[in-house]
Amino acid sequence: SQTIHQWPxxxxxxxxxPLSLECTVEGTSNPNLYWYRQAAGRGLQLLFYSVGxxxxxxxxxxxxxxxxxxxxxxxxxxxxxxxSDSGFYLCAWSxxxxxxxxxxxxxxxxxxxxxx
Amino acid sequence: AQKxxxxxxxxxxxxxxxxTLDCVYETRDTTYYLxxxxxxxxxxxxxxxxxxxxxxxxxxxxxxxxxxxxSTSSFNFTITASQVVDxxxxxxxxxxxxxxxxxxxxxxxxxxxxxxx
Numbered sequence: 272s273q274t275i276h277q278w279p280x281x282x283x284x285x286x287x288x289p290l291s292l293e294c295t296v297e298g299t300s301n302p303n304l305y306w307y308r309q310a311a312g313r314g315l316q317l318l319f320y321s322v323g324x325x326x327x328x329x330x331x332x333x334x335x336x337x338x339x340x341x342x343x344x345x346x347x348x349x350x351x352x353x354x355s356d357s358g359f360y361l362c363a364w365s366x367x368x369x370x371x372x373x374x375x376x377x378x379x380x381x382x383x384x385x386x387x
Numbered sequence: 388a389q390k391x392x393x394x395x396x397x398x399x400x401x402x403x404x405x406x407t408l409d410c411v412y413e414t415r416d417t418t419y420y421l422x423x424x425x426x427x428x429x430x431x432x433x434x435x436x437x438x439x440x441x442x443x444x445x446x447x448x449x450x451x452x453x454x455x456x457x458s459t460s461s462f463n464f465t466i467t468a469s470q471v472v473d474x475x476x477x478x479x480x481x482x483x484x485x486x487x488x489x490x491x492x493x494x495x496x497x498x499x500x501x502x503x504x
């Protein structure tokens with residue numbers, strides 16, 4: 272069965288420090304991968320998505336970046352964190368084939384980031 | 388563009404009451420999928436159901452039921468005989484358009500359901 276791992280679970284970082292959140296998927300190949308952020312208002316905002324190694328698309332301009340160095344690895348990074356980067360970050364995967372629009376997203380347990 | 392509206396920000400009920408969570412969506416696609424997710428206090432998002440735009444049959448799974456009506460662009464979720472463990476934030480979501488290989492979902496803002504003992 273497929274599993275998704277995301278770490279760390281919680282993180283407290285000072286403003287201006289770098290960030291690296293990692294997500295890996297097991298039990299599937301060529302997944303679509305996503306980073307979502309959930310701010311205090313509870314809404315889920317898509318930050319980045321990837322349909323393959325090295326292929327990253329950004330949904331909103333921001334202080335963050337993403338990379339996909341391996342097929343089942345997705346990394347969220349920042350060189351210098353801002354206070355506004357605080358939130359709950361969720362990694363997700365979905366099956367990638369011709370009809371991916373009907374594929375549910377499967378989420379990791381999330382990382383709660385507090386920037387102080 | 389896809390859009391999902393969950394007008395109910397918070398709902399509180401007492402255990403054993405029935406509760407309906409509303410979801411209204413907008414899309415120009417003729418083929419699309421709708422989803423419901425549950426987010427308990429622990430934070431992870433749990434997939435509950437997927438429905439395609441051509442199947443308007445209501446679905447029941449235990450105490451959960453879903454009412455999909457294309458005429459009103461709604462996909463409402465009812466919990467019968469609610470329990471304290473049902474307390475969570477519930478998200479409705481709409482898929483990317485037909486032909487998309489992305490599988491991106493557009494989420495509503497969520498409804499916080501609190502079930503009191």
